[in-house]
Amino acid sequence: MSRGERVPRIGVVTFPGSLDDRDALHAVELMGAQGIPLWHADTDLQGVDAVILPGGFSYGDYLRTGALARFARIMDAVRAFADRGGPVLGICNGFQILCEAGMLPGALSRNDSLRFVCRPVSIRVETSGTPVTGRLLPGETVEIPIKHGEGRYVAGKEELRRIEGEGLVAFRYSGPDGVVDDARNPNGSVGNIAGVRNGSGNVVGLMPHPEHAVDPDVGPVGGQPLFASLLQYVGAGV
Amino acid sequence: MRYGFEVLVSLKAGLLDPQGKAVEGSLPALGWTNVSDVRVGKHIALTIEADDEDAARVQVAEMAERLLSNPVIEDFQILSASELGG
Numbered sequence: 001m002s003r004g005e006r007v008p009r010i011g012v013v014t015f016p017g018s019l020d021d022r023d024a025l026h027a028v029e030l031m032g033a034q035g036i037p038l039w040h041a042d043t044d045l046q047g048v049d050a051v052i053l054p055g056g057f058s059y060g061d062y063l064r065t066g067a068l069a070r071f072a073r074i075m076d077a078v079r080a081f082a083d084r085g086g087p088v089l090g091i092c093n094g095f096q097i098l099c100e101a102g103m104l105p106g107a108l109s110r111n112d113s114l115r116f117v118c119r120p121v122s123i124r125v126e127t128s129g130t131p132v133t134g135r136l137l138p139g140e141t142v143e144i145p146i147k148h149g150e151g152r153y154v155a156g157k158e159e160l161r162r163i164e165g166e167g168l169v170a171f172r173y174s175g176p177d178g179v180v181d182d183a184r185n186p187n188g189s190v191g192n193i194a195g196v197r198n199g200s201g202n203v204v205g206l207m208p209h210p211e212h213a214v215d216p217d218v219g220p221v222g223g224q225p226l227f228a229s230l231l232q233y234v235g236a237g238v
Numbered sequence: 239m240r241y242g243f244e245v246l247v248s249l250k251a252g253l254l255d256p257q258g259k260a261v262e263g264s265l266p267a268l269g270w271t272n273v274s275d276v277r278v279g280k281h282i283a284l285t286i287e288a289d290d291e292d293a294a295r296v297q298v299a300e301m302a303e304r305l306l307s308n309p310v311i312e313d314f315q316i317l318s319a320s321e322l323g324g
Contacts, residue, residue, distance in 0.1 A: 064308055071305075100308065107310040109249075114256045154253060154311055188254065 008234040011036040011048035013078070013094075015069045019056035020091065020211060027211035028052070031227040033234075040072040049234035050087040050131065051078055053094025055147075055209060065108060065150050066096030075101060087131035087233055088203045092148055095195065095205030104196055104205050105163050106155035112188025116149040120220065121186055123194045123208055124174035127167055130197045130204040131233040132226040141178050143222040144213040146186060151207040153189035153196075160190060171195035171206050241286050241294040244317040247307045248279035282306055291319055 010028040012035060014021045025035035036048050045051060059068035069075070075097075082088045082103060090098040098104040111117060122143050125136040136142070155163060163169060171194040174180045180192045187207075195206025210223030249255045255277050262276035288294035295316065302314040 063306070067305065067308070099310075107308055109253070109311055110256050112254055112256050114260050152254075156250075156310065159310070188256075 006235070008033045008049045008231055009036050009047065010034070010050045010052060010230070010234070011038040011045055012052045012054055013038045013040060013072075013074055014054075015040045015056070015058035015072055015093075015097075017056050017058040017060055018054050018093070020054040020093075020209065021056070023209075024052050024054045024091065024211040027214040027223065027227055028230075030214055031224065031231055033227075033231055038074060040069070040074050042074050043077060045074075045077050045081055050089065050230055051081060052211075053078070053088070053090040053097050054211070055092030055094060058093055058097065061150075064100065066093060066098075066100040069093075069097045070101040079103065082198075082203050085200065085202050087230065089132055089230065090203075090205035091209055091211060092151070092207055095207055096150070098203060098205045103203050104198055105159055105168060106153055106193075106196060108150050108207070109152045109154050110150050111148070111152050111186075116147070117151070117186050118145070118147040119186070120145045120213075120222075121194075121208060122174050122176045122178075122184070123171040123206070124178045124180060126169045126172060127197070127201075129167075129201045130170050130229075131202060132204055132210070132229045133170060134229040134233055136225055136229065139178055141174055141176055142210075142225060143176065143220060144208045144210050144226075146208045147212075148187070148207055151187045151189065153191075153193040153207075155190065163193075163196060164191065166199065168196050168199070169193055170197045170204050171208070239288065239290070241288060241291055242318070242320050243284055243286065243294070243298045245282040245284070245298065245302050245306050246279060246315040246317055247282065247302075247312050248277060248315075250311055250313055253311055295319060
C-alpha cells in the first residue's frame with residue numbers, strides 16, 4: 001500500500017467512566033481515519049497506528065484523577081506502544097492518566113478557582129514536534145473548549161526547569177493573539193501550560209478538548225488541525 | 239499478624255491548595271478570625287497482613303509512594319501502627 005492511500009487506524013481507549021471516547025472516535029473518522037474502539041481490559045491494541053486516551057472521569061476520579069486508570073490492563077500495551085515510538089494523545093482525563101503513569105512530566109491538580117471551568121479557550125502552539133502539532137507552527141493559536149475541575153498543571157521547581165528547558169511544553173493558554181498572561185489562564189496552571197509532550201515527542205497530552213471542535217455541523221472547528229496533524233503523523237498524507 | 243496503618247497525604251509545602259484556601263476563607267464567617275495556613279489532605283486507613291511490623295511498614299511506604307500519593311505534588315506520612323492481633 002502506498003503512502004496516502006491507506007486509511008490510518010486510530011484507537012480510542014474506553015475506561016470505566018470515560019465520557020469523550022465516542023466524540024474522539026467521531027472526530028478521527030470525520031478527519032478521515034478509521035476509529036478503533038479499545039477496551040480498558042484488553043491486552044492488545046489491534047494494530048492501531050495511534051492511541052487516544054479520551055476525557056472523562058475514569059474510575060470516578062477516585063484517589064486522584066487518572067491514578068487508577070493507569071493500572072488498567074491496556075495501559076501495559078499503551079506504554080509498550082509509546083516506548084516503540086508510537087504516537088499517544090491524552091486529552092483531559094487522558095492527559096491526567098499519562099501524567100500519573102509517568103509517561104508525561106508533571107501533574108494536574110484542582111483548579112485555583114475551585115470551580116469546574118467549561119468554555120472555549122485559545123491555546124498557543126509551542127512546538128511542531130508532537131503528533132498533533134506537525135501541521136501547526138509555534139506561535140499559532142487554535143480555539144478549542146476546556147471542561148475540567150482539575151486542570152491546573154503543576155510540577156516541582158527542578159522538573160519545571162527541565163520541562164521548559166527541554167522544550168516539552170506543547171501548548172499554553174493564551175489570547176487569540178497568542179499573548180500569554182494571567183488573564184488568559186483559566187485554572188492557575190504554572191506558566192499557562194495547557195499541554196506537554198515527552199522527551200522523544202511521540203506522547204502528548206493536553207487539557208483542552210480538540211475532539212469537541214471538529215464537526216462544523218455542531219460548532220467551531222479549532223480542533224481540526226490537531227487531528228489533521230495526527231493523521232499526517234501516522235502517514236495518511238492528508 | 240495484622241497491622242493497622244494510617245497514611246496522611248498532603249500537598250507539598252508551597253503548592254497552592256485551593257481547597258484549604260476556600261475552607262480558610264469560610265471560617266471567619268463563623269466568627270473564627272484567628273485561623274491561617276489551612277491545608278486539606280487525605281487520610282487513608284488500611285490493614286496489612288505481614289510477618290512483622292517492620293515488613294508491613296516497608297510495604298506501606300512503597301504503596302504510599304507508588305499509588306496512595308503522587309510524589310510530584312504530594313508528601314505522605316505514615317502515622318500510626320497499631321497491632322490488631324492476628
